Every structure is written in structure tokens, then in C-alpha cells.
Amino acid sequence: MSQPRRVCVTGATGFLGRRLVSRLLNEPELQVRCLLRATSDAESLLRGLPLEQQQRIEILRGELHDAAFLAEALVDCEVVYHGAAALGGSASTLFLNTVIPTRQLLTASAEAGVSRFVLVSSLGVYGTRELRRWQQVDESAPLDPQPELRDPYTFSKVRQELVAREMCAQLGLPLVVVRPGVIYGEGRSLLTSRVGLQVGPLLVRMGGRHPLPYTYVENCAEGLKLAGLVPGVDGETFNLVDDDPVTGHQLVRFLRRQGQRIRSVWVPGFCIQPLSWLYSTYAKWTEGQLPPVITPYRSAAIWKPLRYCNSYAKHKLNWVQPISTEQALERTIVG
């Protein structure tokens, strides 16, 4: 595949999408078409860009469930980067805003003769329950066999990936799947559910010795860009996580050194499963008085110590982490 002339990006005003667009524009002579919803802020995309780059952005407004809009929007697009997805809400909201639009975009992409469809999936889709502690997780690890037992976001991402694989096979649409870790950067808290649970003002730190599968947003955008442009990777899947991952303990210490006040309690790793069982048993006994947000299944998926591997992206995409983890953490704090 030669370098495409026009690429299309969904979710372009999102946290990752903005960086992806910026990196795509660094490729000379590449036209970047952004599909935005009516309420999305296009100014944030154009702000700070040189005039020459601004001239290579096209902004089309419409909804991904609108087949007529998609047919028009995908004309002459060689690569589609599909990053639009709902991040929160109920399972039905996430499916409605993530899975269903993906179906429509895949159909439209096949009809438009798109050469490659790049799906932004998630590292959370792996079925980690059967894996050993500290096992290395590469792209050959299976998807979660019971995603309905996970959180709604992960459930929707597993379904989205399965739908994409099935439809691309049926439609003959070349697919590349990118599975980023937890994306962080300026404007986003580093204390995610991978570190622990925020209960009011208190952070309940879960374990803390396992490496966090984080990726700095600029590093992730670079890998994502390459997944659309590098020849010969159709049908491939890539984990995108940064090198030198920090642990939960290290991250909290780092943030405290930077002057952040974090009120937390620590749950040792060996207590997580028994406490999860206790909580879920109580939630079941009370018929849902407390929501079943912590179950042994979910806990194992989030807090089991595992090593996520990024070597395939390095090997096939020639991805090199542009910004070191140390620098990325500092930038995030400053930002």
C-alpha cells in the first residue's frame, strides 16, 4: 500500500483524536478529513496549527448513524481511523454510541472502497482471568470470553472488536486493530481505576506492585498513525503501551512528591480477591443495594499483575516511544 492521499478520522476532537490529527498533518501532502458531530468543537482542532496544515484539514459534520452522510464523507478516503466511542454511561448507551455506529461505518467504508480500517480498541479486551500472575500479555492472548461480567465500557469494546472482525471478514475490508493501554496526558488524572477506586474524597489503592499498562497520549497517537500508514500490516493487531511502566505505588509516590495531596487507603494485593468476593456477595444478598462494581471477575481483570507487551508494534510498525515515561509523567503533572 502506498502512502494514502486522504485519511478520515472519527473522534477527531477527542483526547486521542486531536493528537492523531496533529501527527497525521505532520505527514506532508496528507489530507485529513475529520468527521465531527454537530456539537463538537472544531476550533480545538485548528488552534495552533500552521496555515499550511489548516488547509489540509477538512471538517465534515454529521452523525455516524447517517448512511447518506457517511457515503459522502468517505469518498476518496484510503484509510479510516475509527476512534469515536462513548467513554461512560450505561451498557446500552455505550453500545448505542460505540458498537452500532461502528457497524454503520464499516459498511460505509467497504462500500466506499476504503483500503484500510483502523479500529481503536482497548487493552482491556483481553480475557485475563485464565492468565497466570505476571504473565506476559501479547496480541495472541484471547479476548475476554465473558465481557458482560466486566464494566460496561470494556463490554462495549469487546463487542465492537468482535463486530469489526466479523464484518471486515464478510465485507473484505482490510482491518488493523490497535489496543491502547490506559491513555493519559495533560488534563487527565493519572489515578485511574487501574490504581484504585475513588470513593468520595478517598482513593482505595488496590495492590500497587503491578505495572500499570499506561500509554502517554502522544506516544499512543504516534503508534495509531503508523497503524494506518505502514504498509503490509492489514489484518494485524497491536498493543500500544509505553515502556518502563510505573506501578501504582510509584505513581502515588511520584504525585505526592509533586505536591499533590492524595488521601488513600491501601488494600494489599492478596486481599483483593477475598474482599471482592465479600463485596459481591453482599451486593447479591441485598439484591443490588450496592452496585456490583467489584466482583472477583472484574478485580482479576483490572488488578491482576500482568506484563503487557508492545514488541509487536515496535517490530511491525517501527513504533518508537517518542516521549519517555518519565517525561510524559512530568508533562502530565505540569499540564
Place this chain on the structure above:
Amino acid sequence: MTTLTKVSVPIQAARRAPQPATQQRNDRIRVAVLGCGQIADAHLSQLQRIRCADVVGVCDAHEDLAYQAAARFGVSQYTHLDALLSEARPDVVHIATPAHTHAQLAMQLLQAGCHVYVEKPFTLDVHEADAVLRVASETGLQVCVGHDQLFDPMWLRARRMVEAGAIGKVRHVESILGYPLDGKFGALVANDPNHWVRRLPGGLFQNTISHPLYRITDFLADEEPVLVGNWLRRGDFDFPTELHMALEGAEVSGSLTFSTRIPPQRITQIYGSTGTLWIDFDGQVIRRMARPRMPGAFAKLEMPLRHFTESCGNLTRNLWRFACGEIHYFAGMKNLFEAFYQSILTGSAPPVPVAEMRRVTSLMDQLFAHCRAQEKGGRA
């Protein structure tokens, strides 16, 4: 992205003769949920708590939506209504689809021999309501609308207090609904210009004000109270976001405030001739307020002491309920489902009277007509 959950598949299954209540299978009810959007989650989670109910299927035209609900709640999934009816054979179908589909689906289901539970709002207008109720009458089947907050433990308690004379004779009921547009539900409507809620005759309010309105009409005997109302747009929103309504009956008046300026809250105050009940559904708290009995400055001590005593009572009550696992956001929904199923099984009166379903729908029609007239600068 629109949140339209469309289910408009024609029924091809053989029409079943309605079963008289006495012939229902044993004491169990086969239930199906039509439409797998957000509110369907509440239905399915509460149905799991009802011993006499067997959930036999969920149905949505979008296979992904049907799949996610079926997978999480462990039930069968359908994408065609005729398949749901012929294979799952439900006794009752809960309609949890967008409001503009309620009437047609309810009539189809009644004609197919199912009792029907309809999420609020019952129908788009009173003409649709009449048509549904007519079919229910013709088929001898029951219809219930989701006026579930009347069955919330706090409302049931408030009702008992009123009936015991705690505040004397009810004179006025004030209902407030806080519905921020950056909240969980409001954002879906605010961010999508094509959202189905925006296309309803009463817009955002049609999908939301049933709850605060029926909390007023529960104490209002008048069939046609005097009604005034107005809606307003806030900030840059291109649809009405604020609503105020006043109702004047022969003996009781009411006022309703819908605001997107305040945090989410569901509060009703019932003013009586000797005191007031303040009911907070979210906090599961009731406070009784009355004029002080002590004179002058002593009254300034008596009132805080009474509030303190009320708070202690609420805390004790909620601690006990928590310990017993009885605090559920949709507890009223479960109670209403159970009452509806009992009325089907025993042939007793439905938990929400037919006349009340019609009256609330009619009042909403009048309110929206009034608001539209105000907006155009005319008089209703």
C-alpha cells in the same frame, strides 16, 4: 448520536386470545421487555427481584442492544417482536421504547393477547391514550403506566402520614425536578440535535415531567384543574430547558418546577393545614415541619430541636433499611410491578387507575399547548 431505540416490527404471530385472570398459569407471570435502552436496565434489575416474575426475553430492533441486555441479565434475546411473542409467549410485555412508539406498540401487544406495562410518558397525547385504553377495554387486558414513584417507600410513608392526619388537610403540593443537561441523561439529549426526545411535542419535558406531575395529581381530585405554565430556554440551548407550571383545583393547588440549573433532585413538599411534609426521593428522607408551639424566642429553639429529632429519625430508619438491604433507587418500580402483576393474577383493580393515566396525559397536553402559546406571545 441519536438514542432512538426503534421497535416497529409488525406482528405476524398468531393473535392469542386474552387469558382471563383466573386462567393465568399458576401464580407466575412471564414477562418480556421491549426496548433495551437505559430504562430497560432498571426494569430488568427490578424484575430479577420479583419472585412471581419470569423474564422470558428482551427485544430490540438493534441486535447489539438486545444482545447486551440479554447477556448481562441472562435472558433470551429477540430482534423481532413477532418472534418474541411466538417463541417466548409472555403474559406481560414492558414497553421501554422511545415515547413516540408507545401507543402503537401497546395496541399491537394488547391485540396479540399481552398485558402491557408502558414506561412514562404513557403516550404522546390524550388521543393516543384513549385509543390504547379502548383496545385494553375491548381485549379485557390490563395496562399500567410507569408512575412508579407513587410506590416508592418514601411516598408510601408520606401517604400514610397524610392519612393519619400528620399535616391536617392537604392544601398545596409542590414538586421539583432537577435535571442538569450535563448529567447522565440530560447530556444525551443536549449533545444530540436529532435525539428523539427533542422531537416530542413537549420536547425534553414530555419525557421527564410525568413523575413530578403525578406526585401532585395524587392529591388533586379535580378532573380539570385550572392550569397555567410556561417554558423557557436557558443560555445557548436551542430548545426549551426550564418549565414552570401551576395547577389550581377546588381544594388543592399544585406547582411544578423543572430546572436544568440545579443538581439532579426529586423533591416534593406537601403543604397541609397544620404542617408540611418535605420528601426527598434521592436522600430517602421525609421531614415534617409545623408551626412552633412555643412562644417568641423559645420557638427559635424549638424548631431546630424538631429538625434534629426528625433527622435522627431519618438516620435511624435508613440505617435499619441499609442493614436489611432495602435501599434501592428503583424500589418504587419493583413495588409497582408487583402490584400490577397481582392485579393481573387476581383480577383486582390496576395499581394506577385508568382515569389517572388519562388525566396526567391530558394535563401534559394542556400544559404544552399553553407553553407553546406563551412562546408565540399569545394566550392559551
